[in-house]
Amino acid sequence: MYCIGLMSGTSVDGIDAALVEITGTELDLKTNLLSGKVYPYPKDLKSKIIEVCGGKPISIEEFAQLDDAIAYCFAQAAKTIQEGHPQVELIGSHGQTVFHRPLKERNNKETELGYSIQLGRGSVIANLTGVPTVSNFRVADIAVGGQGAPLVSKVDAYLLSHTTRHRCVQNIGGIGNVTYLPPHQQLHWEQEIRGWDTGPGNILIDLAVQKLTDGRQSYDNNGQWASQGIPHELLVQRWLKQEFFRQPPPKSTGRELFGAVYLEQCWQDAQMYYLTDEDWLATITELTAASIADSYHRFIDQPIDEILLCGGGNRNQYLTQRLQKHLLNSKILTTNDFGMNTDFKESIAFSVLAYWRFVCCISGNLPQVTGAKHPMLLGEINLPINRKKNNLNSQSLG
Structure with a gap:
């Protein structure tokens, strides 16, 4: 059809x-x-x-x-x-x-x-x-x-699960969401599938770029700008104490939480550290990577063999590198590698x-x-x- x-x-x-x-x-x-x-x-x-x-x-x-x-x-x-x-x-x-x-x-x-x-x-x-x-x-x-979210987990399960590997399908759109897929040779495997919104994906990064350029740019191409900075770890750890990140699944979120008001608070939090623009953008990018990894560590009991990225954030090379830094034991791939277009998944x-x-x-x-x-x-x-x-x-x- x-x-x-x-x-x-x-x-x-x-x-x-x-x-x-x-x-x-x-x-x-x-x-x-x-x-x-x-x-x-x-x-x-x-x-x-x-x-x-x-x-x-x-x-x-x-x-x-x-x-x-x-x-x-x-x-x-x-x-x-x-x-x-x-x-x-x-x-x-x-x-x-x-x-x-x-x-x-x-x-x-x-x-x-x-x-x-x-x-x-x-x-x-x-x-x-x-x-x-x-x-x-x-x-x-x-x-x-x-x-009412995330709704794509069942589709992920039947198109992207593996017989023996534990996988996470991580979408990085404006908001990030993940589907954890146990091996489908496992008994009652569908009942063990989990999924939730991990928090900000590209939305805070894009808003930060717009703020820093007075609207002349809308996104950080390949993460090139953020890659010139150094993430401020204390700020990231402070932001990860936000209630949403600690809340167990099921959970979902959107611009209502991670939007312009949230970014402005991040900006105010950073003022006492006198960060360069590059450092602040790197720190905002780090929040996306760290929040994804933190949710895996909190809510998935099994070691993850493969992480399949999709959504616009998979093109941010710096973000991918930071995610790999946090998840050293998992192989980071994209859904393209398994026949599912990353941009249109x-x-x-x-x-x-x-x-x-x-x-x-x-x-x-x-x-x-x-x-x-x-x-x-x-x-x-x-x-x-x-x-x-x-x-x-x-x-x-x-």
Whole structure:
């Protein structure tokens, strides 16, 4: 089956679109990436999304307009990536997260359900493309007490596990998340899979670069700038005392915690040490590497044979070097080494989740990863009114 996976992460870089051929179901699941492209948001729309993610109040009318504008961009991405390829039968759209509040415990027993908003309505995408679209994946998991994240762990398990090796699949997007995969020859191996958000991925690094350059640069290419500095170990250890890092899984996070306000506190913390720009950026980068390694040491009992990196952070060579420094006994590779494109792994995963929901009726979450009370079918199915493809150029969202 030919499917498209769409998503935009915490970094709000743009829409990652993957056109994928999917066969099989679980242990025989196979994906073949036919095309993967990133479609940047228009500048004004990106700025609006970042403002809303940062907590800027907007009216309900503005919120609706933003939802539609994002959906339109997602639909355009789906339409464009299909050109020159076989007819697509299904779209899985994660949408754009603008708010994520994990489940909270009160008085050690009562819980307040989590809440997560992904904009870019699946119904709009379905009707602009003429293709059935599965969207809003997180709500079903949250409804049964889950975090609603991370959701790609089951996909990781069936595409990237090994018969004898203990692996971690580490995504480094805006936020980092990991899936621990025990050897699948192990009895009840699926029940032993674990996953959680490790904390900041690229988000603080990118915000730091923007701060240091007054917005002239948005990221540290290959970590070249940070590599010229020396991480300040005392600051990193101080930051690692933050409650999130010590909290046991299941857990998830986002810009609400690791965003501009958090970075400003890191900046203030560093002032007493008179760091150079290079040293501060190296220290911020070190926090990402150290927080990933710290979570492995805290929450995984088995030695990790291989770490498979994916997401934009895998291209930061300095970050990879620092991660290897903290995890000397693990071999650091990328998902590319095992046939899974590092840049589009997450969008591929959402095409699989849509396929499981729409075609196979297979649950997409792992309760021991998200904290849900039981497995759930993930995603809402949106059928186009007219299955015939629409001309996007003639559509207007008003």
